[in-house]
Amino acid sequence: MRQKLMDFMRGRNGTDQLSMCMMWAACILVFIDMFVRSNILSTIAFVTFAFAYFRVFSRNIGKRRDENTWFLNKTYKLRMWGRKERNHMTMRKTHHIYRCPECKQKIRIPKGKGKIEIRCPKCSARFIKNS
Template structure:
């Protein structure tokens, strides 16, 4: 095992390897492949093969600068999506104990505890007061 690992490490030396873009391309390729096999639409297999081939090409590429630029471009668009997904996940967790409202003036999302009856809510951003039932 150690000999194989050494040979693989020697082979990968100077190559780009994996990054977030490769992982995203791999996941997308596997999802397309699964959809293709479940729905029995063979035409979806071609894009999944292309994506998987692109991922392998990027992993074994020696052009470090170009691959890192591609990854930074991907991350520029991925991070806002990831942050939105994390906020939605947190809000779903907190739905048992909190209610969420939007300020009628500035549209700021406000979290208030559930079960307090009718309360006066003050927006922390614009100081607008409005009454809601929790």
Template sequence: MIRRILYNFFQGRNGFDSIAKLTLWLAVIFALPAMFGGVTGLVFNGISMVLMVYTWWRVLSRNVYKRQAEVRRYFDRTAGIRQKLRNLKTRVSQRREYKFFTCPTCHTMLRVPRGKGKIQITCRKCGNRFSGKT
């Protein structure tokens, strides 16, 4: 019964897309310093409220086509930073076995096994050579 009502309610609406998830998280994060009170607390509380309202407006929006276009733009614009976060995750999880270098010419992340001493590293993308200590 409740499932049916919820289903009908969200039918034709945008739902929790990637942007809504992000703004919901930000709303929660901004709500934390708001607990300390004072003027700063009020400001954070205000930001959190705005983010919360925006999140729900997105979730309930019936203009799904436009919201999806916004998500595509959001992914396009954050491609660089999302790649950096993925690289960081790889570095952290493999830091014991590998040493990571960034090519000084093209800034590609390069992975080299640890414990090989001072070696010549050749960039797999641009062919630039540089030395590094593993």
């Protein structure tokens, strides 16, 4: 079975970021559709699913790769922002983020060290904060 699937997928595009994103989008549309019950919404969800699967099983890998690259370029800023926010969230548990009062440089301080003097790495200004 596994071998058959691998044979089937050989020479095909497979999943990439664009088709994954489309499947997620379609799932969200289906979810929303459960509450609002709109024909348009379920049609869009269906078409999105269909196109995502078409891309996964497509043999025109060059074209699909171009589409994916286009998609990645278009969403680059959004993805970087999302990654930054995610890092921020996990960091918040262990670190404080302070801004230097002089130059507004962001400074990351590990939590749980009590009152400490912080020296700004950029302008060498010193200030005292609770960590």
